[in-house]
Structure formats: C-alpha cells, structure tokens
Amino acid sequence: MSVRKSKGVRHQFTPAMYFWQHTRSHVWCESQEERWEVLWLDYSGQAERLWAQPLAIAFGHGSQLSGDSHIPDLLAQFTDGSFGLFDVRPAERIDDLARVQFGETATICGRLGWRYEVLTGHDNRATANLDYLSASRHDRCLPARETESLILEMAVGGRPRGELCRIVSPDCPPLACAWIDNMAWRRLLNIDLAAVFSSETVYTTAESGSERRAE
Template sequence: MPRSGEVEVRYVQGNGGPVATTVAAADPLRIVRGLPVRRVRSHPRRRHYAGWFWSATNRDHVLYESRLELDRLWLADFAPGVIRMAAQPMWMCGSDGTSTRRHVPDMLLEHADGGFTVVDVKPEEFARREEAAQVFAWTGRVCASRGWSYEVWTGADPVVLANIRTIGAARRTGSIDTTTVACIEAVAVTGMTIDEVVAAADTQRGPHRCAGEVVVQVVDGGSYGTAVRANGLDLVRGRLYDRNPRSPSWDSGLVRGRLVGGRRPPWS
C-alpha cells in the first residue's frame, strides 16, 4: 500500500483557486465542494454524451462525461446517505511500483455519517481490461490509506434507474403546488398505489393538476419520504416504469409502486 504522503492531490476550490497538496493533508470537505478539475468539451462525433445533471442533493448542477456517469449520479442523488457529490473532483498522482500514476476519479460522494466514497465509472467490459484494472487497484489502495471508501461502478438494473428518473421528475419542489401536496398527504395511506392516491385526492377535492407528480414528491421527500428514501428498494422494485416500450408514460407503471418500507437500497 502506498504511503498517503507520497501521493499528490490537486483540486480546484469553489472560488476557483487551485490547491496542490497530498492525500494525507487533503481536505475532502473542500474537494467535494470544489469545481471539476478538467473541462469537458462537446464536439461533433464525440463518442460520449456529456452534460450537466441537476442534483436535488447539491441544489446545483453536477458535470457528467457519459450516460453511465449520469446513471450513477441519479443513484447518488436518490440515496438518503449521500449529502454532497462532486464530479471530476481531483487529480491523484503518485508512484505505483515502477510506474507513475495520474488519475482523475469520476466522483466524490460525501455521506451523512462523515465518510467519503471515491467512485470510478466504467463499462464492465472496459473495467476488466488490465490497464484500467491496475489504475483502479492503485486508486483503491490510495483511498484506503486515507480512510476513504472506493468503488468501481459498472451499471445497475435498468428498471431501477428508470424508476428513479421518474421519481426525480418531481424533485424540484419549487414547481409543486402546496395545496395539492396537502390534499395528497391527507388521503395517502401506506400500502396504496400511487394511482389510488391520485384517485382518492380527486374524489375528495376534484381533479388536481399534476397530482401524480405531487404524489411522487411526497413519497420522495414528504411524510412517506423517510420510509421510502431509507428503504427505497421496495418502491423502486415496484417497477414504476413499465418494461413495455409501447407504454412509456409513467402513469401505466406507477400504478404498481406502493407506499411501503422494508429493505435499504443497495446504493445507499
């Protein structure tokens, strides 16, 4: 295992100021609140789809370099234990035997328990290649020397991801009508499907605009939020999105998603 003092870390503070230090002296709180250390450019014939993800956790945009990284951001944004995330957070440079490694991890996640996780995102077929595996092994050892967790993420269940994207559609709470929220909270009972909650709200006070989205917002962050966010697997496994490509609207799938608790999601 490399000694942490031998590995250099470079990052950019939130005010744009560059910092050069070592892993041993690096402040992860500053890193996770900093800026990406490299610029991602878009150009014709680019093989990867890059962009900016609006994070409800950060209340700000987070950079991604590929659709696979975007998927990991969705999971991090949904995980109740993640309180901050950063993309392209730092350069890591140090010796690995006779080689010198220079690597930018894809993400840094800050957890509510005070821990940090460094994440590299790679398609499974590429992650298994010898060169990539060596870089990941070195990065994992460096992170362990600092007390940070490390993961190489290669993908997740597409149904889970589709469900989380559906829930995420209602996470910008500023666009949610508070009167409708109050009505939904008044009629929602654990065990009801989302479709049943919407129907109950319509029966009580008449049709509500975007009532389905409000139910999802209540599930995600309201009175049911604690159970579902901490035990989100049951809701997500309810297949809020239908696998059938002929029925892409969320209404047909969300009817299966019940307001229940149970197990912790695997990504939290």
C-alpha cells in the first residue's frame, strides 16, 4: 500500500517517474537526488525490482524513537532474491536526528535479514555522464550479436569512442553511438565516468563482457 505523502518532483527537466526497464514500469522519485540514486542503482545491475516509499516503520518500545515512524525512500529486491531498504540523503544534510533514524532503521533491517544503506550521492560529472549513457539503455539500442562481438573485439586494449563508431559503422558513424553506449551501460565496455565525455573517450572491453552476454 502506498504511504508516500509528497507529490514528487515537479520540474520541466526532471521527470518524477524513472523508467525501470527490468520490470518495464516506473519508479516514482521525490527529488532530483533520489532520481540520481535510482539511476545508479539501475546501472549497478544488482536490483531487479524497485519500489518508492512502499512502507512505514513504526518504532516501538526500546527504540530511541519510540512512538515515531519513518518512511524509507526505496525498497529493492536484488537479483539474488533478497530485499533491502535505501534512504537518500546528501551527506551534508545528515544531522544527528537523521543518524539516529537511519541507525534504528538499520537495526530493524538487520533483524529482518534485509540490507540497508543510506545513499549520499556521487561525483557530479560521473552522474551527468551516466545520465547521458542511460538514454541508450533501452532495448531499441541493442546492437546485433555480430555487431556486439565486433565492438568487443575492437575495444580490446581500448579505443576512442569516435574511432569505434567509424569502425563499426563506416557509412554512418553516428549510427553506432547508441550501440556502443548501450554496451557501456550494460558494463560490457568500461569507461571513466568521472572524466570529460567526448568522441575521444576511451572505451575498453570489460573482463566480464562475454559472460554477461551469455546470461
């Protein structure tokens, strides 16, 4: 049962709903910080399903917050079937009350056998680059198997993005951009997300690339 109170993000550049491709549904986001963390969780590949503010925790006797309640920001079901809760709060906004609240929530999760983590943010440039890559995460940007094999072969040792595009699609290099970025999103190709992103960005074959495609 939904327990959220906020109407969510209202900004022309920040949709309140994030498309979660694993379940082909949307995850509701309350803030821009929350949307960025959902983006990183999606990229990690560790969470299979994600729900926004799905439950409320009522603190009982013996808790420092007895009589109070807390609504965690996200509930995740991981690829191994386990569950976990997340709270999103930039590090500079975590005060003493929040530390107690998060600590009590962690204790309850521990008793349930759930994971718990407070997500405090990422490097701004890395997040912006990941947001760019996410535009190619959809199935429509998947390269054909033969094309993917060629890209993996050409990226051994590392090649600039522009060069890879010219090799894969010599008649129309921009056509290959979505394929290459899709593979980077799936972590078949490694890139330095914290560096300035351009046609000179080096893409390198990830060690686990072939295994991930086989899955």
